[in-house]
Amino acid sequence: MYAQIALGIEYDGGAFNGWQRQSHQPSVQSELEAALSQVADHPVRTVGAGRTDAGVHATGQVASFQTANARPMRAWCDGVNALTSASVKVRWARAVDAAFNARFSAIARRYIYLYRIDEGRSPLSDPFTWRSPPLDAEAMRRAAQALLGEQDFTSFRAAGCQSKSPCREVRRIDVRSVANLVVLDIEANAFVLRMVRNIAGALAQVGRGERPGTWIAECLQAKDRALIGKTAPPRGLYLVHVSYPGNDFPPGGLPPPLAASGI
Numbered sequence: 001m002y003a004q005i006a007l008g009i010e011y012d013g014g015a016f017n018g019w020q021r022q023s024h025q026p027s028v029q030s031e032l033e034a035a036l037s038q039v040a041d042h043p044v045r046t047v048g049a050g051r052t053d054a055g056v057h058a059t060g061q062v063a064s065f066q067t068a069n070a071r072p073m074r075a076w077c078d079g080v081n082a083l084t085s086a087s088v089k090v091r092w093a094r095a096v097d098a099a100f101n102a103r104f105s106a107i108a109r110r111y112i113y114l115y116r117i118d119e120g121r122s123p124l125s126d127p128f129t130w131r132s133p134p135l136d137a138e139a140m141r142r143a144a145q146a147l148l149g150e151q152d153f154t155s156f157r158a159a160g161c162q163s164k165s166p167c168r169e170v171r172r173i174d175v176r177s178v179a180n181l182v183v184l185d186i187e188a189n190a191f192v193l194r195m196v197r198n199i200a201g202a203l204a205q206v207g208r209g210e211r212p213g214t215w216i217a218e219c220l221q222a223k224d225r226a227l228i229g230k231t232a233p234p235r236g237l238y239l240v241h242v243s244y245p246g247n248d249f250p251p252g253g254l255p256p257p258l259a260a261s262g263i
Helices: 028-040 073-081 137-147 196-207 215-222
Strands: 005-013 045-048 057-067 088-096 107-119 130-132 147-151 168-179 180-188 235-244
Touching: 005 028, 005 073, 005 168, 028 045, 028 057, 028 073, 045 137, 045 147, 073 088, 130 196, 137 180, 137 196, 137 215, 147 235, 168 196, 196 215, 196 235
Parallel strands: 057 235, 107 130
Antiparallel strands: 005 057, 005 088, 045 057, 107 180, 107 235, 147 168, 168 180
């Protein structure tokens, strides 16, 4: 008889070519499955809540898998963490209902994007933030409110997106200054390909004074990806929490640069 297990995972996305399993590139899923298979003593395949891009980090990724061999929940943490690199670790494990699916059972996902206001280079911060000139966080916050609700996000959808519909429901969005960081905090039922990074790149133009606050709403209505310019780099993006009905999973932690700010 198979048991269904959910895992909470954090990782440094700079070490991987994204979440999803690949034949010839390192991925979070491949490394995790290799370790789980050793602990389970049989091949394991996982389902992830979010297919993060290459370079994107996570403090609150959730994955699920089935196993035929009973193990203490602690073994799925300690055993797997003994077999993975320092770049990916399991934070918690929970037994869940057989129908649970980390991707399709999720009702909301929360991402944080970090801009660092700093002229200097930093080997400890550059891989985990987008270094930027000064930004008007309040102007960005006001402009971002146009993205709330269920809308067509074609203008913020990358070419090659395989989702059947560009419509998503943004339930909460905020932009604020914390120490030398500007923090974009967004939650939606789901996201189209590179949606958060495209929003982050567009809002940065508002924050730098290159675009008026009404421009975000105009781009949204135009349904034209070419209008918004460059996608923000992946290094500033973190998947921090995934919500599920009826499951009280531990929340993901704050991104390390934000936690270090002392908020």
